Amino acid sequence: MDYGYFDSGNFTPEEMIIAAGLVPKRILGDSAITTTVEADKYLEPNLCYFARNLLNQAITGNLKNLAGILFTHGCDCTSRQYDVWKVHADVKDLYYLNVPLKRDKIALKFLLKELNRFKSHLEKISGNTITNEKLEVAIDQCNETRSLLRELYRFCKNSSPVLTGSEFFRVIVKAQTLEKAVANELIHAKLQEVKQRVPTGGKKFHVLLTGTPLDYPDFIELVESCDLDVVGVAFSMGSDYFARDVEKTGDPIGDIARFLVAKPPNPTKHPPDPFLDFVLDEVKEVQADGIIYQALKFCEPYLYDSVYILNRFKEEGIPALFLEHEYTTQGLASLRTRIEAFKEILGGTK
Numbered sequence: 001m002d003y004g005y006f007d008s009g010n011f012t013p014e015e016m017i018i019a020a021g022l023v024p025k026r027i028l029g030d031s032a033i034t035t036t037v038e039a040d041k042y043l044e045p046n047l048c049y050f051a052r053n054l055l056n057q058a059i060t061g062n063l064k065n066l067a068g069i070l071f072t073h074g075c076d077c078t079s080r081q082y083d084v085w086k087v088h089a090d091v092k093d094l095y096y097l098n099v100p101l102k103r104d105k106i107a108l109k110f111l112l113k114e115l116n117r118f119k120s121h122l123e124k125i126s127g128n129t130i131t132n133e134k135l136e137v138a139i140d141q142c143n144e145t146r147s148l149l150r151e152l153y154r155f156c157k158n159s160s161p162v163l164t165g166s167e168f169f170r171v172i173v174k175a176q177t178l179e180k181a182v183a184n185e186l187i188h189a190k191l192q193e194v195k196q197r198v199p200t201g202g203k204k205f206h207v208l209l210t211g212t213p214l215d216y217p218d219f220i221e222l223v224e225s226c227d228l229d230v231v232g233v234a235f236s237m238g239s240d241y242f243a244r245d246v247e248k249t250g251d252p253i254g255d256i257a258r259f260l261v262a263k264p265p266n267p268t269k270h271p272p273d274p275f276l277d278f279v280l281d282e283v284k285e286v287q288a289d290g291i292i293y294q295a296l297k298f299c300e301p302y303l304y305d306s307v308y309i310l311n312r313f314k315e316e317g318i319p320a321l322f323l324e325h326e327y328t329t330q331g332l333a334s335l336r337t338r339i340e341a342f343k344e345i346l347g348g349t350k
């Protein structure tokens with residue numbers, strides 16, 4: 001049975017959900033929804049449209065087939081949404097996993113306690129015991145997913161990419177919503193197919209996309225339709241999801257905790273510098289000509305940090321475009337002129 005998670009970063013211990021005999025499934029918004037009447041009854045108008053979209057689905061019963069939903073401590077919006085969902089959502093079970101802001105020994109101790117508390121909860125709702133053996137198998141499966149995605153990502157990066165950013169992103173979404181064994185088979189098959197492709201010469205300019213966690217490919221497709229190759233997807237549902245593996249030491253819950261504490265926190269937690277360093281490293285690696293930093297309307301953490309982040313790109317001498325956008329696909333078309341103007345700017349830098 002599927003077990004959903006609402007995570008504005010990547011703090012969900014998917015391995016534990018798998019070890020409980022459940023399938024971790026990132027819950028996604030529905031960008032085709034243009035009105036969120038039910039959610040609007042309970043949320044103030046200046047709350048992020050992604051969370052609004054999810055609450056609307058939860059109230060209207062779209063998520064009631066899930067065994068439960070995990071909220072991780074990401075942005076403030078996610079945390080407060082948990083309180084709203086407890087009262088208004090039509091779902092089977094809700095759980096809140098607290099994730100420390102700091103990255104030290106005390107944080108690790110705290111997270112270990114939280115993970116053990118979550119383990120007991122998963123055992124209760126699934127009726128299955130989570131053993132170390134099951135956790136080790138789940139870690140292997142998730143590490144395989146991450147490793148396959150890293151391998152596939154290489155085909156977006158070349159100077160003449162054979163895999164488009166939007167095509168790759170569709171695969172990433174599957175990896176975060178399907179059973180891992182199925183997803184791994186699918187990515188493996190995609191890899192074999194992509195390896196046979198003959199490069200036809202990429203577009204003149206390559207960009208890296210970062211900012212608010214995107215969960216639908218339309219934004220990437222829009223950028224590509226402006227004659228730009230998206231060679232990097234450095235946001236939480238993108239490369240941050242598969243950048244690192246859990247290192248196994250024979251203590252699986254400890255290994256998962258160390259993995260979560262070691263990763264750079266997403267900019268939903270302050271300061272954004274560790275994540276920025278991750279983005280800048282990736283810009284070099286994928287040899288992007290510029291960065292598109294996009295933020296969803298009312299996405300507080302990414303908008304709050306945008307000036308600081310854009311200044312840092314400027315200091316590094318990387319051309320960057322900032323775009324604030326709506327959650328619906330219809331709202332995206334109005335961004336085309338700005339993306340095309342950015343392409344002209346990139347032309348002047350080469």
Ligand code: SF4
Binds near residue numbers: 049050077212268299
């Ligand atoms: S879009 Fe922004 S504010 Fe909304 S849940 Fe994601 S990180 Fe939080």
